[in-house]
Amino acid sequence: MYSGDFVLSAVGVLLAIFFGEALCSFVGYILISLFSLGAVTGQRAEDNKLSFPWHGFVRAADGRLVVQVEVTGIIGAIFLIAGVVLFIMWHVNNA
Numbered sequence: 480m481y482s483g484d485f486v487l488s489a490v491g492v493l494l495a496i497f498f499g500e501a502l503c504s505f506v507g508y509i510l511i512s513l514f515s516l517g518a519v520t521g522q523r524a525e526d527n528k529l530s531f532p533w534h535g536f537v538r539a540a541d542g543r544l545v546v547q548v549e550v551t552g553i554i555g556a557i558f559l560i561a562g563v564v565l566f567i568m569w570h571v572n573n574a
Contacts, residue, residue: 495559500552507555511546519544521551 495502508521519536522529526545531537535550 499556503555503559504548504552505555506558507551507553510554510558511551515544519546521546522548 511519511521520543522545526539529537529539529545531547535547537545537547539545
């Protein structure tokens with residue numbers, strides 16, 4: 480029998496494709512802020528002159544630790560993908 484799971488999955492995929500990068504960066508900023516208790520800040524417009532190493536974290540001239548936008552997107556994407564995988568695993572086991 481038909482259930483709404485397919486429709487919800489299709490809508491979720493379309494929204495993830497459309498808003499994916501912004502959503503992942505937003506979630507990454509939240510996670511980094513929570514886990515660092517506010518010690519790490521996101522990259523601002525004036526931080527564009529900073530030279531970020533491969534890991535994406537650098538200390539600014541005023542002493543604050545800055546994370547690169549791309550790194551927040553990667554962290555957010557990993558978290559969201561892990562959440563979707565865990566939800567699917569939970570849903571399959573409870574079906």
